[in-house]
Amino acid sequence: NAGVTxxxxxxxxxxxxxxxxxxxxxxxxxxxxxxxxxxxxxLRLIHYSVGEGTTAKGEVPDGYNVSxxxxxxxxxxxxxxAPSQTSVYFCASSYMDRYTGExxxxxxxxxxxx
Amino acid sequence: xxxxxQSLFLSVREGDSSVINCTYTDSSSTYLYWYKQEPxxxxxxxTYIFSNMDMKQDQRLxxxxxxxxxxxxxxxxxxxxxxxAIYFCAERGDTGGFKTIFxxxxxxxxxx
Numbered sequence: 001n002a003g004v005t006x007x008x009x010x011x012x013x014x015x016x017x018x019x020x021x022x023x024x025x026x027x028x029x030x031x032x033x034x035x036x037x038x039x040x041x042x043l044r045l046i047h048y049s050v051g052e053g054t055t056a057k058g059e060v061p062d063g064y065n066v067s068x069x070x071x072x073x074x075x076x077x078x079x080x081x082a083p084s085q086t087s088v089y090f091c092a093s094s095y096m097d098r099y100t101g102e103x104x105x106x107x108x109x110x111x112x113x114x
Numbered sequence: 115x116x117x118x119x120q121s122l123f124l125s126v127r128e129g130d131s132s133v134i135n136c137t138y139t140d141s142s143s144t145y146l147y148w149y150k151q152e153p154x155x156x157x158x159x160x161t162y163i164f165s166n167m168d169m170k171q172d173q174r175l176x177x178x179x180x181x182x183x184x185x186x187x188x189x190x191x192x193x194x195x196x197x198x199a200i201y202f203c204a205e206r207g208d209t210g211g212f213k214t215i216f217x218x219x220x221x222x223x224x225x226x
Contacts, residue, residue, distance in 0.1 A: 004156075035216075040122065042202060042218035043157075058213065090156055101145050101206050103214055105156030 002026050006091050006106035013081045013113045021076040021109050023091030030096035032074040033058075033103070034066060036087040043090065049074055050096070081113045116140040118217035120203050125223040132190040134220045136203030139184065143205040146179060148188045151200040151219065160201070161188075190222075198224045 004025045013019055023032065030051050035043040035058075045058030049068040063085060065077045074093075078085060088110050092103040120136040138146070144165050149157040163170045163177045163186075170177045176189040190197055203217040 033214075040218055042118075043216040045213060045215075048213060092157075100159075100162060101214065102147075102159045102162070103149075103157070105158070107154075107156050 004091055004093055004104050004106040006089075006109045008109060009107065010110050011112070013078075013111065015082060015113060017081050018077070018079050019081065019111075020078075021089055021091075021111075023074045023076070023093075023106060025072055025074075025091075025093040025104070027093060027095075027104065028071070029093035029104070030071075031094045032068065033092045033094075034064070034074065034076045035090045035092065036060065037090060037108070038087050046076065046089075078111075081111075083113045085111065086113045087111060116143075116205065116207075116215045118203055118205055118215050120217040120220050122218060123221050123223070125225065126193050127225050128193060128195055130193055132188075132193045132197070132222055132224075134188045134190075134201050134203075134222065136186040136188075136217055137184055138186065138203070138205045138215075140205055140207055140215070141184070142207045143184075145206045146177075146186050147202075147204040147206070147214070148175075148177065148186075149202040149204060149216075151202065153199075157202060193222075193224050195224045195226055198222055 033048040034046040047066040052071040091106045117139045147162045148160045150160045174191045200219040206214045
């Protein structure tokens with residue numbers, strides 16, 4: 001039972017470098033989300049997707065891009081990393097289901113930008 | 115925009131009850147949740163309540179919802195050291211891609 005898998009789990013970048021975080025889910029979920037978690041601020045939504053080929057902006061989208069080319073994958077890209085993007089990033093997915101709306105989370109990716 | 119607020123820390127003794135409080139601003143919230151995050155892990159759904167309910171009980175957990183005051187609480191009876199974690203209050207409406215908005219999380223410390 002893999003659920004939601006994020007890679008890589010840890011990464012250190014220099015300012016200005018680029019990278020991509022990969023999220024993969026094997027539950028056939030329609031909806032996928034990228035959050036960032038910072039101390040004292042909880043989880044803030046970066047971007048989300050309601051289906052293959054669609055993406056939308058969340059609360060804090062600046063400096064990030066996303067793509068959902070396949071239903072099971074949701075990629076988060078940083079084109080030019082900044083120290084303010086040091087954070088723990090969580091991917092989540094859910095059914096297109098109005099009953100519970102439960103989010104299933106990955107274990108997180110810790111990113112440090114120097 | 116929507117906002118969810120909760121206190122950052124709570125400390126209780128083992129065996130006591132813990133009560134974690136949360137307030138939210140979105141009057142169209144349909145679903146309200148409590149998620150638990152253990153160290154080094156992602157969040158897991160602990161329990162949820164629909165906005166047309168006042169209370170939900172699940173073993174040691176009791177969720178109370180005051181929709182008029184937009185106040186949600188989570189009570190953990192007979193708190194154990196294994197309950198030490200961060201507890202996130204969250205809400206979701208019926209529109210806008212079903213986005214779930216989270217509070218900052220309450221870190222629960224359980225003293226033996």
